[in-house]
Amino acid sequence: MREPVIPFSKLLAECNGNYIAYQRLLNTNEWFERRKSILKRDINLCQQCGKGSTIGIDWLPSDHPYKESQFWEDEIIFFDGHTEKNYIPPATFGDTPFFLTIPISDNGVIVAFQGLIHAPKAYHLEIHHRYYLRSSLPWQYRDDALITLCNWCHRKVHSDGTPIPVYQSQVSRDVELQKFSNYTVCTRCNGTGRLPQYDHVEKGVCFLCNSSGYIELKQMKVK
Numbered sequence: 001m002r003e004p005v006i007p008f009s010k011l012l013a014e015c016n017g018n019y020i021a022y023q024r025l026l027n028t029n030e031w032f033e034r035r036k037s038i039l040k041r042d043i044n045l046c047q048q049c050g051k052g053s054t055i056g057i058d059w060l061p062s063d064h065p066y067k068e069s070q071f072w073e074d075e076i077i078f079f080d081g082h083t084e085k086n087y088i089p090p091a092t093f094g095d096t097p098f099f100l101t102i103p104i105s106d107n108g109v110i111v112a113f114q115g116l117i118h119a120p121k122a123y124h125l126e127i128h129h130r131y132y133l134r135s136s137l138p139w140q141y142r143d144d145a146l147i148t149l150c151n152w153c154h155r156k157v158h159s160d161g162t163p164i165p166v167y168q169s170q171v172s173r174d175v176e177l178q179k180f181s182n183y184t185v186c187t188r189c190n191g192t193g194r195l196p197q198y199d200h201v202e203k204g205v206c207f208l209c210n211s212s213g214y215i216e217l218k219q220m221k222v223k
C-alpha cells in the first residue's frame, strides 16, 4: 500500500524537527510536480534508449494470450479520419515488434482504433539524480541534474561502477568541493532506490536506503 502524497509543509509538521526518511520526501506534492516537469521536458521518453512506458490491457479476459503482455501506445485513428499520435517515435520501436489494434468505444459506439506495439518487457519511467546535494530537498535541483530514464537504463546507470557524486550544496558541486566520496552505495537496490525484483512494475521502495540510493542519505534533517 502506498502512502498518500502530501504537501511538504504537512510532512514537515508531522516530523516535528526529527529526521525525515528520504522516501517520504519523494512522496510529496513538491516532488511529484518536479517529476512531472522533468518528464514533460524529456517528452516522456527514456533519455538513454528512447523508449516510453508501457501499459497492459487490463480489460482482457484472464485466459487471453495478451493478458500479461505489455504495449507501447502508438496512434489512435478516429473514424472521421483524424489521428492522434502518441509519444513513441517510430525509430524507437526496435526489436521486431508486432502491432495490435484495439477498438475504442464511446458509450458502446466504436469511435476509433488505438494502435499498440508489443513490448518485450515492462517499461516505466524513473527520474535519476545525476548528483546529490546534502543541503537540497529532492526537488530543489537544477534541471540539468535530473533526467528521465526507463527502469532498465536506470539500473544500468547505477551498475556501471561510477558512483553518483554527493556534494554539500549546488555551489560546492559547481566548484568540485565538499564532495562526499566515502558514502555507501545501497547494496540492496544498487543505488537506484528501487528493488530489482520489481523492475516490471512501478513500485518496490528500498527500505535499506529509503530509496535514496545511499545509506548516508536515507534520512534528512530539515531546518
Ligand SMILES: [Zn+2]
Residues within 6 Å of the ligand: 046, 047, 048, 049, 050, 051, 149, 150, 151, 152, 153, 154
Ligand atoms: Zn531506457
Ligand SMILES: [Zn+2]
Residues within 6 Å of the ligand: 127, 128, 129, 154, 158, 191, 192
Ligand atoms: Zn538514479
Ligand SMILES: [Zn+2]
Residues within 6 Å of the ligand: 186, 187, 188, 189, 190, 191, 192, 193, 194, 206, 207, 208, 209, 210, 211, 212, 213, 214
Ligand atoms: Zn537501496
